[in-house]
Amino acid sequence: MKKYITFILLAIAAMPFLYSCSNYLDKEPDDMLTLSGVFSDATNTKNWLAGVYDAIPDPLWDYLSYSYGYYLMSDESQINSELGQFGWNGLLNVQQGSWSPVQMVPSFDLWGSTYQKVRAALLFLENVKAIPEQRQTAELVERYKNEARFLMAYYYERMLEVYGPFPLVTTLASSTASPADLQLPRTPYDDIVTYLDKELLDLSKVLPASYDDTDVGRATSGMCLAIRARMLMFAASPLFNGNADYADVANKDGKPLFNSTYDVTKWKKAADAAKLVIDMPQYKLYTEKNDDGSIDALMSCTDVHLKGVQQNPEIIFVYPKLTNYYYEYHVLPRGSGFAGCVGTTQNMVDAFFMSNGKSITDDGSGYVATGFSASDNYYNTKYNYGDVNRTTGLVTRAGTFNMYVNREPRFYVNIRYSGQYCSFDDNGRDVDFKKNGLDGAPSHDSPYAGYQINKAINPSDHSGQAFQYRPGIILRLAEMYLDYAEALNECDPGNADIAKYVNLIRERAGLPDLDAGLSQTQMRDAIRHERQVEFALEGGTRYMDIRRWKIAEDVFKKPIQGMNTQGSTPSDYFKVVDIQTRNFQKKMYLWPIYQNYMDNNANLVQNKYW
Structure with a gap:
């Protein structure tokens, strides 16, 4: 060393x-x-x-808000430009590439x-x-x-x-x-990784596995190993593994800061690190069961974000102090007494699978992008927040826009759409994001793309009452499953564990297994899609993924889309429209070092392209 x-x-x-x-x-x-x-x-x-x-x-409010803005720097979230006056202007500028070491x-x-x-x-x-x-x-x-x-x-x-x-x-x-x-x-990057790898591994051997309720959130052995695995995934990924763009980046003495030679063994190390966490006995995927013994996918995918550490063995790293509910206030509908101004996008909506496990563009998916459903739609679930009568299993009612019918359970966990029943008022009501609707434009306290974030929102929360506790999950076991599968696919394609651990995530979500016999490229695409959905609107994962995969420039070639929130009738509103064009530049894969620090340290070199 x-x-x-x-x-x-x-x-x-x-x-x-x-x-x-x-x-x-x-x-x-x-x-x-x-x-x-x-x-x-x-x-x-x-x-x-x-x-x-x-x-x-x-991981909810800070990564959503102007504090860090990871959600808004990906394709999964968007806000009205009028919110710039309330502290969001910097993020809006970043979306357009207006970012510099001086104007950070x-x-x-x-x-x-x-x-x-x-x-x-x-x-x-x-x-x-x-x-x-x-x-x-x-x-x-x-x-x-x-x-x-x-x-x-x-x-x-x-x-x-x-x-x-x-x-x-x-x-x-x-x-x-x-x-x-x-x-x-x-x-140099690899030297930092080597140091942190050893430090976290050493600490995992001496820190406790868990604490009692009064000390939840303190450092544990599992947190050490999981953060280590996350770091090694970054180190193995295209941004830092064989990236020729940074081959000429060096300190002023000529010492290179990046190794531009691809090394497949970095994927092997990342796979082993994730598996080490998976094999820890205290962690397992959170599930709830139906009366027939099957997995209740909708309740499992809802409550994994609502149950605390003592009830949820999937949580590895949790935010230790929950003292505010700014997240809830900004994602719940204006008509129910909240701000309702930060929402998600059509890009994110379209990523969710259908209930049969197919993508919306697949043949035989059953996806319909126009018209309204003629009947109620039920799932095998104990979920009972689909209507005012608390009807068990009712997920979408007759009259729901067809785009939102027969989607996988995680869609309903993450997305709030116009016409959906919500229970946040005294008597419950349907949210209305149409122009001049109770929750819609022209107010800036409305979802710019016509969708609000529903993840980690307790359906029994109520306007005028204290919010119920929910954990702020920084890292959970599902990430280790998909890290392991992704890394193994790169270093040992065809290994049976790859499909096994992806399918365990899909099973919990109520979806069938992946098709057998996928090529390495097909499996890579499947894993990336699964990550986009499983970690939708969660902890900035999407932003980190599109950077470490080095695909952000391609992602943002497609405009940000949403419903036509300037439409005041159903026929005008329920249309997919372009709402923003982003400008992600190559320099933005790494952040700039603030100019003040550069000026005060003659030996610092700035990140490339800045």
């Missing part, structure tokens, strides 16, 4: 330090506790560590915020100590240290996904270091 650069406090002295969980860190310098004072008190010590945890994003979206500064938390973690590691008289034992301190190390690795993994190489900082150094010592170059 190469000697990694060290880090001193002055290196990030210009960065703002925001530790919202630790009130004492918000005090003025002359009133601030000394480090000795902080780490001589068990409560302050615990609060400091809470401050390191504080940068874990809410402020919330996208993962570079600076990551080093803030790294600094806090390193200070913690250097200063935390046992305080037996306050029940802070040596054993507990060791666990705390391992948690801090995990958080550093996790934050670095997130940074690696969007920036590629960065200066890898692992220790604190003397404050007497010269200014020249602070000019840190970027560490």
Whole structure:
């Protein structure tokens, strides 16, 4: 292992330090506790560590909103341009390619915020100590240290996904270091992966497998291995494995930052990493059963996003603090007292399979894109939120636009469409996204493409009442299943496990197995399609996937589409129209380093094309 650069406090002295969980860190310098004072008190010590945890994003609201905007940077979400005045303008600009190191979206500064938390973690590691008289034992301190190390690795993994190489900082150094010592170059991508691979694997051997209810969200062995698997999938994928575009990217001393030679063994390592998580006994796919013993696909795919850790063995990594429901407020209909302004797209709607498992473009799919259904449609499910009478099994009623009839269960889990019954009002009602409808245009608090997001929304939530708890899932076992299948298809095509693990996901969704005998290319396409649907509108997965597969430029050759939300009658509204043309440029596969950091560090090199 190469000697990694060290880090001193002055290196990030210009960065703002925001530790919202630790009130004492918000005090003025002359009133601030000394480090000795902080780490001589068990409560302050615990609060400091809470401050390191504080940068874990809410995978629903943060990734949907202008904080990160991963949903809106993919083809699965869109908003009205009028929302720019409320903080969304930066994301709208990014969609059009209007993005630069100087004119960045402020919330996208993962570079600076990551080093803030790294600094806090390193200070913690250097200063935390046992305080037996306050029940802070040596054993507990060791666990705390391992948690801090995990958080550093996790934050670095997130940074690696969007920036590629960065200066890898692992220790604190003397404050007497010269200014020249602070000019840190970027560490090569593969070196960072090697370091984090070992660090996460080592931590998986010493962190607990689980905690009691009061400590849900703390670092576990499974979280370490799952984040490791996610990182190795990125490292094996086309963006970072054999990408000739970055062959000439080097530090100022000529040291290459990317290895442009394709290496199939990276896929093997990613497959093995995912399988290691799959084989952990505490995790399994969440399912619910019908009375006849069959899988209730609609309830399984609904409740996997609503059940907490103690009821849901699929959850590996969960957002530790759920203190707001901004997500619900922004995706539920305006006519029920919410904002209802962030929705999904026709592009996403069209990706869902039919109930027979076929794509809407396949022969024999049964897909109909015009007209309205003549009868009610029932599934084998205990779901009973399809009408005001709470009729069990009723999924779509007579009069539903045919495009939405006979779709797979995950469609109804994820998508809210005009004419669908919703129970968020006192008496329940049909949502209406037509122009001048209760939930539609011309208000900017309406879904721009005519669809709202339904994922992770409890159907029993009610306007004017407190929202029911739902977990913010950062990583679940289904990702490991599809990671394993994808990686195995690249390094060992034809292996029986490939179809096995894809089909387990499809079975839970109520779909038949994939056709037998698929070629490697056909299986690759099938896995990518399955990921798009299984992780629709979830944690920014789609945005990350189209980047790591290096297909984003092709994805955005197709315009963003939706219903004609300027139509005030059913015949005018229920038409697919182009609503936006995106401008994804090659440079956008990696984010730019903010110019302020470039100006303050003569050894930094900017990402290519910026």
